[in-house]
Amino acid sequence: MADQTFLAAKVLLLEHDPVQYPRLLEFCESLGLVSVPCAAADAMDALAQHKDLAGVLLAEDLPCDAPDSLKLAIALHRQRPELPIFLRRTSARPLNADESRAVTHPWASEDIGTLRAHIDHSLFGLRYPTVLVNGILDLSLNALRSMFPNAEVEAEPPYVVHDRIIYGQVSTLIALESTWCRGYMMLQTEEGALRQGMAQGMGYEGVGGDLGFRELNNLLGETTNLIWGAFKNRYIPPQAFATQQTQVPIVINHEQKYISFGSQDPQLCIRYQLTDPRRPRQRPLIIVQRFIFNLLFEAEAFTEFAQPAATATTGELELF
Structure with missing residues (x-):
């Protein structure tokens, strides 16, 4: 990323893992991303409160009312389909059609380079x-x-x-x-x-x-x-x-x-x-x-x- 290029954005951070959470906070700071952390129960309220987001960082195993966070991902996508959702995968199960439409940027927990590439392409498509x-x-x-x-x-x-x-x-x-x-x-x-x-x-x-x-x-x-x-x-x-x-x-x-x-x-x-x-x-x-x-x-x-x-x-x- 060139010094002559302006980069900054605000993202909703839905993460709970004690290892991944500080790692993602540091990752966001390094890219100029302002993270807005919240729990699954507060996600929809946070979405309503923040009307100037660039995307959502979501953990697949985030504690929810369901076995995983994919239902939450679908709800977030229905509410604000213009926001890209970056899903940290914690399972190998294939995503169904609705889930794939909601989650356009999945990435594996150990592969933060893929997340970096997704964000660079999606959030900062214009320099x-x-x-x-x-x-x-x-x-x-x-x-x-x-x-x-x-x-x-x-x-x-x-x-x-x-x-x-x-x-x-x-x-x-x-x-x-x-x-x-x-x-x-x-x-x-x-x-x-x-x-x-x-x-x-x-x-x-x-x-x-x-x-x-x-x-x-x-x-x-x-x-x-x-x-x-x-x-x-x-x-x-x-x-x-x-x-x-x-x-x-x-x-x-x-x-x-x-x-x-x-x-x-x-x-x-x-x-x-x-x-x-x-x-x-x-x-x-x-x-x-x-x-x-x-x-x-x-x-x-x-x-x-x-x-x-x-x-x-x-x-x-x-x-x-």
């Missing part, structure tokens, strides 16, 4: 160059601090996700197109938290009070447009036109808070925390940013494009 992630952080933080001048804005470490669950109730979507990428950027947040943050004065002087949902929509839309403009100025040359003009349907299920861009590639995700320095105990406003390059992404072409600006000052990327 996001560090200089690109640095630049996105830099321009996004500048835009958010401009739109919310009275808030302290910090970014959590970026990561990749396979989940397609929408965060909050307010989302924006804007297209991105260059010679090296085609896709979308999303901003997502909770309507109530955004309204409260504006009422407390995080925005410009005189902007706040009892804002309706239209005003809040416009506010997030203006923030999205500001980030897009900075992205366009930095990464999209005036003569840039992608040669591949294919399109895929975007599927949105409002009841399930689910959105699909027709691609299984991992998405780049960054969470921003906006806090009021005058109210340190107040819950922060979270704005989630996703980059979905579902139509075209060529890291090599971006590297060539970014070479002249390689010495430019960018924000620092803090890896796990």
Whole structure:
């Protein structure tokens, strides 16, 4: 894995073995994986709580209400079929059709190299160059601090996700197109938290009070447009036109808070925390940013494009 490649992800860890558990924790840390350990009884609740996962690490002999964890694997797959399940096999019995559909990445306990290959291929199918992630952080933080001048804005470490669950109730979507990428950027947040943050004065002087949902929509839309403009100025040359003009349907299920861009590639995700320095105990406003390059992404072409600006000052990327 090259130093110029950004890698980080969050995985659900369902493991109980006293030897394998610390081994997998160390393995996850070495790859930049943030593990979320939980027991079998809490797996579905953890799945509902964490809407930004990249995959599931599951032990076949995990203590469950069944002889093994395959029924749990099927339940997890039915709930979030976009999440790859990496099953640590502890038996030699063949998997049936339902189990095989749920578990696409089995590996033997003694063969962690196979797990490494599965994760490298599935979780990190797209390589996001560090200089690109640095630049996105830099321009996004500048835009958010401009739109919310009275808030302290910090970014959590970026990561990749396979989940397609929408965060909050307010989302924006804007297209991105260059010679090296085609896709979308999303901003997502909770309507109530955004309204409260504006009422407390995080925005410009005189902007706040009892804002309706239209005003809040416009506010997030203006923030999205500001980030897009900075992205366009930095990464999209005036003569840039992608040669591949294919399109895929975007599927949105409002009841399930689910959105699909027709691609299984991992998405780049960054969470921003906006806090009021005058109210340190107040819950922060979270704005989630996703980059979905579902139509075209060529890291090599971006590297060539970014070479002249390689010495430019960018924000620092803090890896796990």
